[in-house]
Amino acid sequence: MNSTRSKIRTARLNLRLNLWLTALLLGALLAVGNDLARQHMPRRKDLSEDQLYALSEASVRILGSLEDRLQVTTFFTGHMESGQMALAKAHVMGQLQELQALADEHMELVDLDPSTSSQAATRAEQLGIQPITQESLQGTQIVRQAVFFGLQLQYRGREQILDVVDPRSFEVQFASAVYSLVRDRRARIGWLGDWERKLDNATTATRSSYVTARALLERRHVLEDVKGLEFGDAISNDLDLVFVVRPTKLHPRAAFELDQYVQRGGRLVICVDQADYSWLGLDRAGSDRGEEVQPTGLDALLTAWGARPTPQHVWDPQWAAQQGWLRPQAPDPETGKPRAMREICEHPLLVEVRDEGLDPTHPVATGLQRPVLSWAQPIAPMDPPQGVTRLALLRSSERAHRTEIGDRHVTDQEQIDSRSVIEAASGSGRAYDLAVVLSGALPSPFVGAAPASYDILLDADPTTTKRTTDEDVLSRSSDARVVIMGDADWMRDAGNYELYPFIGRRENQLLLMNLVDWLTQGEDLIDLRRRVPQHRDLVDFEAVALEEMGLTQLPAASNQAELDRRLAQAEEARSRGRADEVRAMWIPILLTLALVLGFGLAWNLGRRGGRET
Amino acid sequence: MSRTLAIFKRELLASFESPVAYVTIGLFVLVQAGLFFYMGYPIGPAPLPSLWAGGQASLTVLFTWLPLLLAFLVPALTMGTWSEERSTGTEELLLTHPVLIREVVLGKFLASWVLVCLLVTLSILPVAWTVSGLGDLDWATVWCGLGGAFLLGAGYVAVAQLVSALSSHQLLAFLLGAMVLGMLWVLRLLVEVLPVSLASLVDYACPSTHFLDSAARGVLDLRDAVYFALLVVFGLTLNALVVEARRWR
Structure with missing residues (x-):
């Protein structure tokens, strides 16, 4: 009897151990799988109309016009104290890799860290790439760090320097610099x-x-x-x-x-x-x-x-x-x-x-x-x-x-x-x-x-x-x-x-x-x-109401009574505008709620009827 | 597969009989619309104005709220998945059926996921139609965002279902699930104050990052699909192991 209990206890223990080990293994698989995907699957497609988040056709054309090797040297501080800055750096590096894939064999990436190499720091200084001061909050302390975030592009003996990279418009910055290098002369x-x-x-x-x-x-x-x-x-x-x-x-x-x-x-x-x-x-x-x-x-x-x-x-x-x-x-x-x-x-x-x-x-x-x-x-x-x-x-x-x-x-x-x-x-x-x-x-x-x-x-x-x-x-x-x-x-x-x-x-x-x-x-x-978000203005209900009531193009009021009448009309137009706004918002929501409720009632009544039958 | 489908059907039909689903859907649609039309998104370093204040035909605010709202909604819908079976004693009955645990887990996951997808669709599409009537809405971004929300929902359901399997009571399952998913959401806000070695890792580990930085903006990214697929596999496999371990208790 005791030996059976002991066997069961051992089996449970093994099972628990097995569970923890599997969980750890799965966690590791999750991390490795994501890391592999991050490094080797940079496949993305921007489906939006504004096309703000994918490399543009102009970039493809500009990089496609490279005939010789373009060397891109990054002067980025390796250890950034600011998390936001570290993300910006990762974002720029990701974009550089995408651009490199686009340039086929014609682009070479060289990473230099001026914060750890005095040789790289001297070179950055010679190129006019100066460190910028970044502030970050760590615990209750504000930490300031001078970080390098610049690029040097070299092509056929010519060079372009981006002394500070802007992560939000990096593609434009980079492609413009490449464009200037590919052209034989500056305008x-x-x-x-x-x-x-x-x-x-x-x-x-x-x-x-x-x-x-x-x-x-x-x-x-x-x-x-x-x-x-x-x-x-x-x-x-x-x-x-x-x-x-x-x-x-x-x-x-x-x-x-x-x-x-x-x-x-x-x-x-x-x-x-x-x-x-x-x-x-x-x-x-x-x-x-x-x-x-x-x-x-x-x-x-x-x-x-x-x-x-x-x-x-x-x-x-x-x-x-x-x-x-x-x-x-x-x-x-x-x-x-x-x-x-x-x-x-x-x-x-x-x-x-x-x-x-x-x-x-x-x-x-x-x-x-x-x-x-x-x-x-x-x-x-x-x-x-x-x-x-x-x-x-x-x-x-x-x-x-x-x-x-x-x-x-x-x-x-x-x-x-x-x-x-x-x-x-x-x-x-x-x-x-x-x-x-x-x-x-x-x-x-x-x-x-x-x-x-x-x-x-x-x-x-x-x-x-x-x-x-x-x-x-x-x-x-x-x-x-x-x-x-x-x-x-x-x-x-x-x-x-x-x-x-x-x-x-x-x-x-x-x-x-x-x-x-x-x-x-x-x-x-x-x-x-070209790629800036388009203005997608909403209907201005108040302006529409004013227009409908003919209050937009009027001659000047001839007397006080006329002015008061117009002010009252303008207020009415404003109320109408607000009412239209509320109507536009609530009708679809209430219809959705009615649909859900109607479905629920019909479903449950049907089921109950079926059960009774 | 047929047994998985049978469980899926049973679970889904059971959801339609529960008032919890209808109340949750109703509340979700109302809260989301209120936030979108009137409040905007005041959290984080880049707050967004409400639809009327911003005056632009865009669902960005709606999508930005989604990860946080789903962090509460998904546990509400999945809290009973395992914990209710356990508290009412039907779990043992279920496990004695000639059915594999992974089939049960998958069937329950699919049912909850379909319900979440239905809910997300019901909360987004009517608003999208309203906005498209008021201005030039980018529908491609809407469809992409909806697809991303389905993937986000899948990841959340897998995690919340795992939490439900670990809990003995529905309420506990809801609280724990909301806490876990809420913490995953909060992590994104903490990137600035975290040590730099953790910032990138934490940012990548956040489900909301994989939704907000791509699908919500109209971008399809294979890496996000891989992330959510692995998260679902992780959640469901652990879920099956937890239930299996209980069978032998």
């Missing part, structure tokens, strides 16, 4: 116009500066200032593209040189801003900007090409963007420290161009989402010359109006809204071209009369001349690509008191990059940036 871009910040007189007001935009361009291209056009210095044919930013009182000879550069096959972007403004109003009494119209000196040229910005601003209440600034206040009486008040309003002079205002067929508009043009000038609706195509790249909404440069630019939200109502009541709302693309054989307005160069001794006015030369003038001689924009603020730096970022906006940077890539034939890079 050369000319810049015509002031770009440094200048103080006006003895005030705190400033002129626009374009330091950020230029830095963006210099990252991938060679940037040169274009000078001496008024003295007859031709624009170098080596320049792939010239930016003319905020041209002011250009000499006719400068306009001629720009024209001839285009006639010789050069590409041109002209960003017009004729408003000469000062910001005195912001830190003095009132909030108005003082403005005057400044001639560009390009009127004749732009008129001949069929795309001349008019000296007005576009007032677009439907696509108004936010404007913010710090208004200086009197110093703190106790501490004497300077103070400022933050003010933000939605201003119709800042047009946030929505999808409907972008030409979806144009490469520059690819992936572009809501760039903002500020104090933009409408480009006059003109028929382009024969053989030239004019395409509206950016347009305002259908409810935009024009306002004169120099009008009082109020920044009080209530005043802005009431002005918008008055403009809407006039019934003259329409869409205006804010940027156009001209393609084809552009005519030169200087045929037979090329302006002479500026001569200090002969010309009294440095901005014009009546003298001409009989030199040969090219006209309709190339397949031109010119972009005319009715705004230069979109690519400028923010001013002293402005919170609004201008070129700091990602969308505006994308517009700049797309423009450059399209005009310098780098369209693969545009494809790379």
Whole structure:
């Protein structure tokens, strides 16, 4: 009897031991299986419409164009204290492996850890790859660590450095760098116009500066200032593209040189801003900007090409963007420290161009989402010359109006809204071209009369001349690509008191990059940036209700009773909107619940009936 | 296989007779819709706005809540799978039938999984239809997310069923199951404060990582399928061993 019990006990013990061993074995299998899958099964397919999580076709094309070996050296700190940083590193390494698989035999990966190898640290330093400080929370302590997270790419004796890798946009960073290596030369871009910040007189007001935009361009291209056009210095044919930013009182000879550069096959972007403004109003009494119209000196040229910005601003209440600034206040009486008040309003002079205002067929508009043009000038609706195509790249909404440069630019939200109502009541709302693309054989307005160069001794006015030369003038001689924009603020730096970022906006940077890539034939890079999440706006029930009740385009109320009636109607529209919202949400949910309940009742009653039978 | 199917059918039909399933489904649909439409997802380093606040036709918030909600829902549906059999004494009867334990375990797993899939479908599709009526919804992401939710559900059911097999009472099975799955969910939030040697491992071990970083975004990843398949095999094999061990007690 005892021996039987003992046998049973032993059997149970064995079984328990067996259970634990099997559990351990299974756990190990789970870990090993996952590790193997992680290393050897990087198969994934992005089914989403936005295609944000798979390597793009542009990357495939760029890596497919490698003919020699591309060596990629990673300078990553091996032991990252921050878990988030360690995950970012794993993510980037995973992507590098995917890219390596895509490049077939043409890509070699070399890992160096500057945190453990002084040789690697010295090399990183020589390449300009500096450690960045990362903070992480460990227990109750904040741990700071200087980590290396950079790459060096080498191809055919050329090299590109990514001093800090951005895990969120690594594919774009990497493929852009490979693209630059594969191309034999970097594009050369000319810049015509002031770009440094200048103080006006003895005030705190400033002129626009374009330091950020230029830095963006210099990252991938060679940037040169274009000078001496008024003295007859031709624009170098080596320049792939010239930016003319905020041209002011250009000499006719400068306009001629720009024209001839285009006639010789050069590409041109002209960003017009004729408003000469000062910001005195912001830190003095009132909030108005003082403005005057400044001639560009390009009127004749732009008129001949069929795309001349008019000296007005576009007032677009439907696509108004936010404007913010710090208004200086009197110093703190106790501490004497300077103070400022933050003010933000939605201003119709800042047009946030929505999808409907972008030409979806144009490469520059690819992936572009809501760039903002500020104090933009409408480009006059003109028929382009024969053989030239004019395409509206950016347009305002259908409810935009024009306002004169120099009008009082109020920044009080209530005043802005009431002005918008008055403009809407006039019934003259329409869409205006804010940027156009001209393609084809552009005519030169200087045929037979090329302006002479500026001569200090002969010309009294440095901005014009009546003298001409009989030199040969090219006209309709190339397949031109010119972009005319009715705004230069979109690519400028923010001013002293402005919170609004201008070129700091990602969308505006994308517009700049797309423009450059399209005009310098780098369209693969545009494809790379195509992948941004699309706007999928929901129906605005309140706007629909307002529209249905005819409250969107009304003349101004003639008396108080009329105003009160309209306010009541607007409130009713809002209630209707909210009710529609709730209905849209609850109907499917309640139907689902009813379906589940109905099924449950039918099922159980049926079963009970069956049992009773 | 026919015995597995018979057990599957029996378990599934039994679920339809239980009021627990209907109450759970009703609550799940209501809570999920409320969170999606009004609350958003305020947890973690990247909070998401609710549908109305965000104004975008996307089910991201719905999918982001799913791992946490399923961590409570799945144990609620599976808590009785083994523990009820055990407390009512029917487990011994079942085990004396001429049927292999692995067939019973698989049949019970399939029944619970189908129920979870049905529930997830009922909670996601009506909302998706609503949202697609209000804006341009990416349906490919919805279908992919739904498929990922089925895999996540399979992993959760396997774990919760194992916990049920280890527990003697339904309530205990629910609490333990919710605790285990809840801890797996919480791990993802702890990545930032964990030692770096553990961070990557823990992140990979989290079922929600394999759902949120791929299927919920519209990405099919073979590694996630392998992860969930291994998790299910792990859970079910241990489940069978636990029941087998009890048979010999």
